[in-house]
Amino acid sequence: MQEPDHVIFPMDSEEKKVSLSCQARGNPAPAYRWLRNGTELDIESDYRYSVIEGSLIINNPSEIKDAGQYQCFTTNVYGSILSREATLQFAYLGNFSGRTRSAVSVREGQGVVLICSPPLHSPEIIYSWVFNAFPSFVAEDSRRFISQETGNLYISKVQPSDVGSYICLVKNTVTNARVLSPPTPLTLRTDGVMGEYEPKIEIHFPYTVTAAKGSTVRMECFALGNPVPTISWRKVNGPNPSKARLRKSQAVLEIPNVQLEDAGTYECKAENSRGKNVFRGQLQVYTYPHWTERLNDTQLDSGDQLRWECRASGKPRPTYRWLKNGNTLRPESRIEMVNGVLMIHSVNQSDAGMYQCVAENKHGAIYAGAELKILASAPTFPLSQLKKTIIVTKGQKVTVECKPQASPKSTIGWKKGEKNMRENKRSDIHLFMFTFYFHQCLQEKDKA
Secondary structure, eight states: OBOOOOEEEETTOSSOEEEEOOBOOOSSOOEEEEEETTEEOOTTTOTTEEEETTEEEEESOOHHHHOEEEEEEEEETTEEEEOOOEEEEEEEEOOOOOOOOOOEEEEETOOEEEOOOOOSEESOEEEEEEESSTTOBOOOSSSEEEOTTTOOEEESSOOGGGOEEEEEEEEETTTOOEEEOOOEEEEEEEEEEOOOEEEEEEEEOOSEEEEETTSOEEEEEEEEEESOOEEEEEETTSOOOTTOEEETTTTEEEESSOOGGGOEEEEEEEEETTEEEEEEEEEEEEEEEEEEEOOOOEEEETTOOEEEEOEEEEESOOEEEEEETTEEOOOOSSEEEETTEEEESSOOGGGOEEEEEEEEETTEEEEEEEEEEEEOEEEEOOGGGSOOOOOOOTTOEEEOOOOOEEESOOOEEEEETTEEOOOOTTSSOBTTEEESOOOEEEEOGGGO
16 A cells, blocks of 8 residues: 655764654554665564554664664455565765865966866765855856766866866755865966867766756766867757757757657767867666556366466566565466566465566666456355255246355256256256246356
8 A cells, every 4th residue: 555665864863763664454453574786684573663554663773783674564354465675775975085286277369177076975966166266156058067976077178267176066955064175276377378278078968968858968078178169069969959959058958858869979069169069978868667557356167277467568668577465476386477477377375365467677666466266165055056946837937056165167067857958959858948947056066
């Protein structure tokens, strides 16, 4: 009824506990266990763990001990099911090394890259640069660019006004904690001015960019050069998406709510009067698995055949695996699993339980579950069939029904008085239609 969600826990949180939710419905009420990275947690032996109404509570969580993938495993006498995976991640931001940074010296007109070298952190951080003293920040324009991928500051053409001290500031997106790097002095050399030269693309997006459908894609491209290069973008195999926006003096191409049709080859071009430089990379859009056909609870007689099919869409196309009572189901002589179809031939009581189909690609997995019940009962007659006295007119046809309740299906025979009856192909007497006689319906219970 409720599965755990991904959690990012700030290590400086005052609460000092993490909660992962899980709630299942069953009769009798199910019991709960929890797995971390596929291994069951020993709730009894670690005082930090407790399970309250199915939810896992971790007190004083530790990144070393507790970060990982969690699943809830719930069970009663009729079967077990496994929840989806939920990631517990810790948010933190370390400190920069206090080591003094060497001065960077360049000619006027030359391009330069100032390295940030961020401290250890989780998850993402935002970069900015302070010039000389806080809170004087470097303003980004066609000549200056701060990469949110590397954190470095790029100046395409250094001017005398750029001389000074530069400090990298990083901010954790979850905790909002901020730390400052040691200063990096930037100085001008005295041996002349840099002449004009063609653009050199110093920072660009990866050769292959992967993005989830519906997310926002940001691709960077910035060049050093004299004169200051101009950046332009195009989609090689079609028009640029109409929703695409250019940010930071065209150094960033932003595509919000990216769709499958936005995939393709993108090109950024840096150009000045001395020449041009081009970079091309591929945007690939993926989708998480999504159910298009799910399972339904099923009841079968012993000896029947089970056929379940689950279907999911996704890019890349999902693959399928099956669980029975939370454990991997393996093919065998009676069990076949092909492309999301599960078939069990001649089911028996050992096949009863909870089954789950898992559809997954490299970006995620989804779970769908259903219960298989195998019916088993000796033949019985409804009360409506136990009072039969039938009066009919001579020559009239009459039908006497025999519909016992039994699992597996019973075999049926008929007697007239003490004499067994057989179907006579040469007469009008058939197994279910007789002429003005009363018949007794018997079952071969030993074949049930």
